[in-house]
Amino acid sequence: MAGGVNRKISAASARAHTRRGKQSSSKIPSGIVTAMLAVLIVGISALAYQVIQPPPPKTCGFPGGPAVTAPRIKLRDGRHLAYKEHGVPKDNAKYKIFFVHGFDSCRHDSAVANFLSPEVIEDLGVYIVSYDRAGYGESDPNPNRTVKSDALDIEELADQLGGGSKFYVIGYSMGGHPIWGCLKYIPHRLAGAGLLAPVVNYWWPGFPANLSKEAYYQQLPQDQWAVRVAHYIPWLTYWWNTQKWFPPSAVIAHRMDIFSRQDVEVLSKWSPEENNYVALARQQGEYESLHRDMIVGFGPWEFDPIDLKNPFPNNEGSVHLWHGDEDRLVPVILQRYIVQRLPWIHYHELSGAGHMFPFADGMSDTIVKTVLTGDK
DSSP: OOOOOOOOOOHHHHHHHHHHHHHHHHOOOHHHHHHHHHHHHHHHHHHHHHHHSOOOOOOTTSTTSOOOOSOEEEOTTSOEEEEEEEESOGGGOSEEEEEEOOTTOOTTOOHHHHTOOHHHHHHHTEEEEEEOOTTSTTSOOOTTOOHHHHHHHHHHHHHHTTOOSSEEEEEEGGGHHHHHHHHHHOGGGEEEEEEESOOOOTTOTTSOHHHHHHHHTTSOHHHHHHHHHHHHOGGGHHHHTTOSSSOOOTTTTTOGGGSOHHHHHHHHTOOHHHHTHHHHHTTTOSIIIIIHHHHHHHSOOSSOGGGOOOSOTTSSSOEEEEEETTOSSSOHHHHHHHHHHOTTEEEEEETTOOTTGGGSTTHHHHHHHHHHHSOO
16 A cells, blocks of 8 residues: 655644744844834934924015015115104204114014103104114014124114114113123214113123123023023024923013012003014014024124223213013023123113103103113
């Protein structure tokens, strides 16, 4: 009888054979795994880039941007600056002042112009120009903005508006940075200067480390982080100020606990129209206005203001600095150190005053008369 070989296979052997087959058939080649990881990393990176990348500005006068309603000049680099004129006609003016607004503000937020008495305007013959700094209001953004470019914007604005060979400059809060720039880069064009509660860069090299640290920690924690990010990792400034995971800047959020008692009193008298200027200031986008301000103001500077020389060695002009001793936004201790190192600055410390003192009753008259004539 013909017959084949009859082989018996155990159940355990059969199961092992089956497992080996399944393992070999389900194994993914290492090249595919590497490619999948690469795609995942690229996708996450692209998503992260989109999150931290600010949107393009809505430039005035361009499709999708706000309309141009203010008079503007065209600068040498092609940008436009919007401005507003106050006081007597410039052809009749004895004194010409260029006012620089502060953070989250615009040309309409001019304390020295809006609250200056008609008597002082007429008696002294004062002509004032307030303008939108780059990226604010109706002035074109400047992605290459620096403290120097801000000063040169003022010089070109003065030249185009007939400011004369010499003119006065007054800056408030964050608008103090361009004034320091004017003292550095165009001192020969100045007849005088005023600094009103100027924001200080905690990383100016001339500050003693212990003093700048003390002042820095007087800020609210979220503001400490906001300026720290602007200084050390400026490319994250937009993300930091728009993310929802951590408390945002108290200054940008307009939290009332950053203001002193006098500040609250001053703000309570503001009209709804004055409060609505915030929307106008930010209308081209917060990145090229607020965030750019922080990057320029708290980033590395091209010079240290504490090393500046007296621009008026023959007393042909003067520089004045006012600050409130209850200012909760800008610690007064740093201003005291600045004027100690720069004794040619005339310092006026205001007892009981906060950051909004330029808008208090009578202060505009005092500031303007002091800067122009030395009278208080």
